[in-house]
Every structure is written in structure tokens, then in C-alpha cells.
Amino acid sequence: MTFRRQSKGRNGHMRHFCFLSGPRRVAWPGMPQEPIEVVYRVRAAKADIDARVEALLLEQTVELPRSALRTAFVRENLVGRVVAIEQVGEAEHLVTLAQPRVAAADDPAQLLNVLFGNCSLQPEIGLEDVRLPAALAGVLGGPRFGIAGLRRLLGIHGRAITASVLKPIGLSVKETASLCATLALSGLDIVKDDHGLADHSFSPFVERVAACLAATRAAEQRTGRRTLYVPNLIGPPATVVRQARQAKELGAGAVMVSPMLVGLPLLNQLAGEIGMPVIAHPAFGGSPRISPVALLGRLFPLFGADAVIYPNFGGRFSYSRGSCAEIAGALRSPGAGIAPAFPVPAGGMTIEGMPAVLDFYGPDVVLLIGGSLLDSPDEAALLSRSSQFVAAVHSHRFTR
């Protein structure tokens, strides 16, 4: 039996949720497994919505009209069901479909295909939200470390995590390591590569990772505090897998990838193989037709991201406070079988704004500041500003 609740999200849009009263939410004869639930935003007039939803339902699995389905097995096992159609605007509907898990073949790429393969090419359809059955989520595996594992690795409990970034691209290995040293000496918990740092001629991957790890170790000797250096993995899959192995051999404790650049299914493969936390960057992930909460808040962690970077509200990107709250909420409350992952708001944040940001997110957050630290006139100023950032986070007392 399925119950529906409507609530008004922080961004003012109507949202809807499906609640469960038992292990099987939407079941039908011949469907042995709990289905995948997908919520779409569909632009269609009320008179046309039923036909449009029928076409969408078929498009995402069998891709043929019912008359062409050929066998009883196909008709009974590969065709999903419409769970709910809710009108939310004059010609706009939120549509919940239940699609058979068997169609997704327990495969991350084929799951994306069922969710938003062909219909991504239809401008009247947007992907709004995703609910996987716990068994399928378990196959994908979700964050292998998550909030708890990253906190154990860092040895930090009860407060927010501080992070900054090594940029711009174009610095030599020596210059990058020097920047890394300064940031580590300021007491930052995490210093990561810019997501645009590849195996560049001016900064070869292995040399850079070795030098930055040495820089953080040297800083730890002086301060007694550990800074986790996180290298960026980027390239075709064979390159990313090789870089992951090299990073591990050199002693890195975590890595970063941009799943939409390298391919979202590679995140899932990497998370299952690498044995250390994976931080996900949203580059190439912007689409007005996939809601940020669906991509960054649900799919990235389902596929194995332990921490997900996203543009914070108020910066040079466009996400609203409501979207950021939704993404953080989805990451921290992922549902059965999946570990909570860290939200990592970033982009345009300042030291002065920290108290408000901390009160907004609470302590289970990684705060990533780049530009407003790095736009310092010299190394002494950079060290001072980074130390202020660290102090602001350490000294914060939450009001809620």
C-alpha cells in the first residue's frame, strides 16, 4: 500500500514523496522484485498527460508500443506501472513511475538508461527524483566510507570539516606542493587538487601527488595535525584506474573524480575497487532537466561517492538555498542500505560568511573554500587567511 504526502520545498516548488508501509511498495502480478521508482517533471496539458505518461513508461524500457511487445514475459516483466500523476502547474505534472528492477540488469549504466536514457532527448521531460529498492542500492553499494568513515580517517568528530583546493592549473609541481604546504600548515583538514588538474605537462600526476603528500607529511611534523591531500583523477577509464592505483601506492588517503566527466558508471567501479574514500565533483553535471538533488544528492552517493561537492547558494553558481538543503538532506539521509555521505558546499564562500553557513548546514559538512583564500597577495597572507578559516570553523558554536 502506498501513501503520498505533498510538501512545499524551500524553493517553493511542490514536491511529493512516496512512503512505504511494507517491504514492497508497488507490486503487481508477475513482478518478483521491488521496482525502481522514478519521478519526472512532465510538461503536458492535462488532456494529454495520460497518453504522454504511457509513452514515457514504455520509452524507458521496451521502447515499443504495447502491440509490438511480442511475448508474455515482456508484457508482464518489462513494462512498469504509473504510481502517481500530480498536476503542479497549468501544463506541468510530477509523474511517479515504478519500473521493473530487472530492466536495469543491476548495472549502473543500464540503470541510468532506464531512468533518463531516451527521454533525456525529449525536452518536455525532466528527471526529478529517484528511489531504488534497498536490494538494488545494496548491489550498487553506495558510499563505502561515507560520513562515519571519513570522520574516522580524519580523526575528527563533532565539528565541520575544513577544506581548500590547489589551483590555478599551470603551477609547477614545486609551486603546487609549496601551496599545499602553506594550506596544510594553516590546519586545514583536507587539501584537494583542483578538478582541472590532469596529467598535465607542467604538473605530471605522479610527481604532483608524491610532492603534495610529502608536503602534508612535513606540515604534520610541525603542527601535529593531519591534513588529508586528495588528488584528482581524470582521463579515460584506463587512465583513472591507473591514477587510482598510483595514488594509493604513493600513500594517498582519498581521491576525487568528476563523475560526469569521466563517466558516472566509472564512479561505481572505482568505489568498489579502490578501498579509500571518493570525493565527487559536479563538473559537466549541470542540466536544467536533471534536478540537482536527483543527480548529486541521490545518484552520486548511490554510485559510491563518500562526499559530494556542489555549488553553494549565494556564490557564482545558481543553486538556491532550498536546493542546497535538499542535496545535503539527500546525502545525509539516503535511506535503507546506503551510508550517509558528506555534503561539500563550495564556490564563492568567505571566512566572514562561515557562521551563517555552519548554522545552515550543522556540523556534518565539509566546507570547501578556494578562491577567497587563494586570492591572497602572498604566502604569509594566505597562511593567515586559511588559519582564520580553520579557527572560524573550530570555534563555532551551533545555534540549533
Place this chain on the structure above:
Amino acid sequence: MTFRRQSKGRNGHMRHFCFLSGPRRVAWPGMPQEPIEVVYRVRAAKADIDARVEALLLEQTVELPRSALRTAFVRENLVGRVVAIEQVGEAEHLVTLAQPRVAAADDPAQLLNVLFGNCSLQPEIGLEDVRLPAALAGVLGGPRFGIAGLRRLLGIHGRAITASVLKPIGLSVKETASLCATLALSGLDIVKDDHGLADHSFSPFVERVAACLAATRAAEQRTGRRTLYVPNLIGPPATVVRQARQAKELGAGAVMVSPMLVGLPLLNQLAGEIGMPVIAHPAFGGSPRISPVALLGRLFPLFGADAVIYPNFGGRFSYSRGSCAEIAGALRSPGAGIAPAFPVPAGGMTIEGMPAVLDFYGPDVVLLIGGSLLDSPDEAALLSRSSQFVAAVHSHRFTR
């Protein structure tokens, strides 16, 4: 010296092109390599456009304000140039940037990052077109077979290629092979897996590929005509690479992938390793902020697709005649160093519509019809309709 021409595309939008008078289009002191040219559609008022373009220019490589660039090397080698800003609407501009090739590290994933990484998260920016220097295109490799190689493989010259698809998903291996046999007996040149066929429990990959290859060989014995069966590769990269090897060992002559599902850089890796033609499917590739010609017409072939499937105009997808002509044009006239690739219009085409479609595209096209053949009441009707499709293409006399 750079010249600019404006022309009105078939879809009515203004487009602009940059023409070259020599091997280096946009050069500046300290920039040893020909740059990458990127065209963006930018929503901004005229009064704000210069500042918005400066921010975009920096965002895509150094991601910092100029004051934070730290070294002369970064300032001289990692910051691109504005080539052109053309107002095309009240608050809309086409902006051409020249970005340094060194930023892309000759890597397909990092190239995507420079083109549309962070700015994909900014709704006022769209990726409109891409021009790579020939040397970088050569590193990526482009189509390894292309139109000429696929024609040699098929032994077909001077006419359009016919293709259909094995669907719906949910058929058993035996049922799929039976369908494949019927389609091959009708004389189709290519029969491909549905892009939603994965390593499903009801249709394991190796069994399916072996059975379909056997079906096409048996049909060839009867008809004397070869049908190329093209299996779909899908999964995380390790799975796709394994499936490619298995397909080759079983005797397949070409493969299909959906680059946006499996990861666009994997297409580039696969094309370089596999030694057979790769057909690309557009699933998960829809974005109103990446123009179809940029993604399907330029990036897919640059990364190695020998043939690119896209939604034809007039079907259940939304591409206009103008967009389809642009995609086909980009695939067939890719510029220096890159082989021409086959356009593969698909979706909603009928046998009755073939003459008009053929006159629109000319002979260098693969025509892919699925639903309107497969919605046949029985195998005899399917064989008859497929044979009509084949006859319509073979007998067509082009009017242009």
C-alpha cells in the same frame, strides 16, 4: 588573421563560424600551440557581457580571478582569449573563446572540463560549438573507420545503408536470435542490439552475441548477402572493455555504445583499442544547454564514433530539420585530420517516408528503422515490411 561570417541556420538561429587564413588562428605571445575554439551561447545584458565573458574565460581553466594567478607561466599560458562576442538577441550573445590547448592536457575528460565543466552549472551558459586544432583532433583520433571504413566492411558503395534493431528488451536469447534471423533474411545491412540490452538475466551478453552472429551467418548462407550484427556494450568501463573483447572473439564486426551513459572518455579509449567500428547512441545525452551539433556532431566523432545515431526530425523526439542537417553536416565534414562519420537518423521513420528522407540526407547515411518494422503482427509480416524497407532504399534514385 581571423575572419567571421554570419549565416542563418535552417532552424532560424544565427550561427557564426571562424575561418582561418593560416595554420594558427588565434595566437598570442607565449602560446606555442594553436588554441581550442569554443562557442558559447551566453544570456546576459549588453552592459554586462564583457564582465560575464571575462568570468567565463577564467572559470574554464584557472578558476580564479587574474589577481590570484600567482605565476607568469599561468598568466601567459593558461588564460585564453576572447575571439568574438556577437549579440544575437536582446540579452543573448554568441561568444567565441580561444582556450590554450595545454589546459586540456591532450586528454578527452579534461577537454570536456575545459569546454563545459564548471560552466555547465551556470544556467546562463550553453555550449554551442567546438573547434579543435588539428593536432589535438589527431591525438583524440576521431573515427578509426568512418564512412569509408564502414562501407568497405559492408561492401556497399553508392547507396544508403539500411539498419534495424533487436527489441524490446525482455526477449530471451532464442527469441532475440530468431528476430535477428528474420531481419537478416530481409536483406538489411545492419541489425543492432537495442541500446537498452545489457547483460540481462533473461539475455546474457555472450549467449546473445553468439546466437545473433550465428543467425546472421545462417541468413547469409541462404541469401548470399551479409548482415552486420552490432552488439550493444553497456556497464561500468571494466564491463564494457570485457564485452568488447568477448564480442571480438565471437566474431562481431562492429559494436555500439551510448557514450553519455558509459562515459564519453570511454568512447575514446574504446575506439583506440578495439580495432572495429563503433556506433554511438545518444541516450542520456539530451541537454538544452549543449547543442546537438556540438555533442553528437563534433564531440562523438572526435572521440572516435564511426557512426552516430540521433533522433530524426518528425518522430517522437524534438530535433528540427535544421538540427538534423547540421549534425549530418558536421559528421560528414569534420575538418582536418578527422575521418567523416556516418549520420544515423532514427526514431519514428517509416517505409513510406523513405524517399523524402533519402532525398534529404543523400546516400552517405545509415537509415535506422525500429518500431515501424517491429510493430508487425507476425514474423511473415515483419519479413515483408523489412524487405520493403530494403527495396525502398535500394531502388531510390536521388533527385539532387
